[in-house]
Amino acid sequence: SAKIIAEVPVGDNLTLVAAVDDDIHTFAATFEMDELTVGLAHINKLTNDRTDGLDADAQTKSANNLFVSYSIGDLSLIAETVDSDGTSDATNIEAAYGFSIAGHDAGVAVGRSELKNDTAKEKRNMFSSTINIDEGLDFTVEHLDSDINTSDAWSAQIAYGF
Secondary structure, eight states: OOOEEEEEEETTTEEEEEEEOSSOEEEEEEEEETTEEEEEEEEEEEEOOOOSSTTTTOOEEEEEEEEEEEEETTEEEEEEEEEETTTEEEEEEEEEEEEEETTEEEEEEEEEEEEEOSSOEEEEEEEEEEEEEETTEEEEEEEEEETTSSSOEEEEEEEEOO
16 A cells, blocks of 8 residues: 655644545644644544445544643643544543652653443543653553443553653
8 A cells, every 4th residue: 555644844833744545544733832732633534444244334434633732841731532424522631740750750640531422422531650660661550440331440561662
């Protein structure tokens, strides 16, 4: 499949991005000014790769995304909403705080998300805590709590980024 990605800065604060391949087309705009970031994105031609014949008519979908983030020192506030062809919606609101423990970068975050589609509606609360153990190595503990009790979970992860 042929893939084309173009990123074009427009002035000091605006960036436009377009990505196209055989299965998906994405167009996005991001505006950044000081501590504020606002972005809009549209994804078109999401194909349904089902081979079992179910939902065979749903071959093309699109989704729209709006996100806003604002930082006040070590505190970040994030809000995001996604709408997919009017059949499913997702929203996410999150607050994160970064700090240092014994010279290691660390952070905590709390969030709330809601997913609505044709058959269900679910709300989730999230708590996450991360500490950088060494350069590129992070330890994270996360808790997700669902109002329909299908995904209440604690998880721990050690991740190395390079």
